[in-house]
Structures are given as C-alpha cells and as structure tokens.
Amino acid sequence: MNLKELYKEYDKLQKKYGAKELDSIYNGGLEDNPDVCFVFMNPTGRNIATNKDWRGLKAPWIGTKNIWDLFYKLDLLDEELHEEIKAKRGKDWTPEFAEKVYEDVKKHKYFITNLGKCTQLDARELPDDVLAKYLKYLKEEITIINPKVVILFGNQVSSIVLDEKITVGTVRRKLFTKKIKGKDYKFYAVYYPVGNGRFNIDKAIEDIKWIIKNELVNCNEKTHA
Numbered sequence: 711m712n713l714k715e716l717y718k719e720y721d722k723l724q725k726k727y728g729a730k731e732l733d734s735i736y737n738g739g740l741e742d743n744p745d746v747c748f749v750f751m752n753p754t755g756r757n758i759a760t761n762k763d764w765r766g767l768k769a770p771w772i773g774t775k776n777i778w779d780l781f782y783k784l785d786l787l788d789e790e791l792h793e794e795i796k797a798k799r800g801k802d803w804t805p806e807f808a809e810k811v812y813e814d815v816k817k818h819k820y821f822i823t824n825l826g827k828c829t830q831l832d833a834r835e836l837p838d839d840v841l842a843k844y845l846k847y848l849k850e851e852i853t854i855i856n857p858k859v860v861i862l863f864g865n866q867v868s869s870i871v872l873d874e875k876i877t878v879g880t881v882r883r884k885l886f887t888k889k890i891k892g893k894d895y896k897f898y899a900v901y902y903p904v905g906n907g908r909f910n911i912d913k914a915i916e917d918i919k920w921i922i923k924n925e926l927v928n929c930n931e932k933t934h935a
Contacts, residue, residue, distance in 0.1 A: 713736070714813060717734075719922060720827040721734055724829065733761070734828055735829055737769060737824075740819050741815045744819050747859070748886050749824065749825055750822070750829070751864060752829070752841070757770065758773035758801065759859075765806045767809065768806050770823065774800060775796060775800075776904045777904050778905070779911070780903050784919065816867035823851060826841045835866070842870055845873075852895060853890055862900070863902045872888065898917070898921050903915070
C-alpha cells in the first residue's frame with residue numbers, strides 16, 4: 711500500500727465521522743525517510759484545503775498561521791516564507807502557495823500528518839474511539855515514509871498511538887519504542903502547541919529542539935565521527 715491508496719480509506723471515514731460538506735485532509739512533506747514525522751490530532755474547517763472546490767494539496771494547516779510559528783522557531787521553515795505566511799490571510803492561500811510551503815517542508819526533511827483525517831467544522835475534540843479508527847492507517851503511513859523519529863502532539867494522540875495513558879507533562883523527553891511490522895520506531899510525546907494548547911508552545915519547542923539534537927544531530931555526528 712502507498713500513501714495515495716490510503717487516501718481512499720480516509721475519504722470513507724470522512725463520510726462516516728467528518729463534516730459532510732468538507733473533505734478529509736491527508737498529510738504532506740518529505741515522504742522518503744524524513745527526519746521527523748509530526749502527528750497532530752485532526753483537521754478543522756479552518757484549513758481551506760478542506761473546501762471541496764480546492765484543487766491543491768489536501769495537506770495539514772493550509773491557510774492557517776500559528777502552527778507555522780512553531781516550525782519557524784524550530785528552524786524548520788525559511789524566514790522569508792514565514793513572513794509571507796504571517797502576512798497572508800487564510801482565504802488568500804492558493805494551491806500554488808500551498809505547494810511552495812510544502813516544498814519548504816520537504817527541504818527541511820519532515821512530514822506532517824494527523825492521527826484523525828476526518829475534518830470537523832470546528833475544533834471540537836473527537837472521541838477516542840473515532841481517532842482509534844485511524845490508528846492502523848497511521849501505522850501504515852509510518853512504515854511507508856520510514857521516519858527517523860515520530861513526535862506525537864498532546865495527551866489524546868499520544869495515548870492512542872502508544873496504547874497507554876499518557877500525560878505529556880510527566881513524560882517529557884522520554885523515548886517510547888514501538889514495533890510496527892517488525893521494525894522498531896522511536897516516539898516522543900510533546901505538548902499540543904496550538905489552539906487551547908498554545909500557552910504550552912514554548913515547552914513544545916524546547917522539547918522538540920532537545921529531541922532533534924539528541925536523536926538526529928548527535929546521531930549524525932556519531933555516524934560521521
């Protein structure tokens with residue numbers, strides 16, 4: 711199975727659990743061995759790519775601003791592009807601009823996805839049992855892209871993916887290893903950095919920088935020593 715084949719499954723679940731007038735959102739970024747796979751919760755109608763008339767990427771966070779502050783502060787987004795995003799109203803994003811943003815994501819070697827792909831009109835929290843319907847597909851995504859490390863945002867997503875009760879404040883910088891299709895993958899749980907969790911964005915940035923330094927930078931330095 712490849713990523714595009716998964717889209718069909720996501721669209722079926724959108725009809726069942728999402729807003730009927732909106733499309734599901736898939737994923738975006740480097741699809742071949744990214745440094746990091748970032749896993750958020752689920753998309754909302756604030757993402758203009760959920761509009762059925764949108765003819766561009768159906769990727770996370772299109773037409774929004776705040777999450778790109780996070781990636782910029784992590785040195786995972788070019789400054790000039792960050793300024794363009796901050797100056798642009800959500801409705802003014804075009805498919806071409808969305809492509810430009812995600813080319814920058816690819817350049818910085820990461821991949822963005824949500825556990826749940828069923829778009830809601832608002833930012834309501836989905837029940838655990840609905841998000842759990844997507845778990846097998848997230849695992850499939852991970853095996854397809856083969857990331858070096860997976861970063862999970864928030865208690866709910868982390869608990870479902872790691873299959874144990876997680877409170878991110880008590881597991882900061884703790885490595886979890888999960889086997890998927892016979893291969894061990896590295897997972898970390900961090901604070902959700904946007905919406906109601908925006909007051910935790912500094913803690914999320916602090917922990918993600920630590921994870922990148924310890925799992926990627928230090929690892930690369932040892933490899934080339």
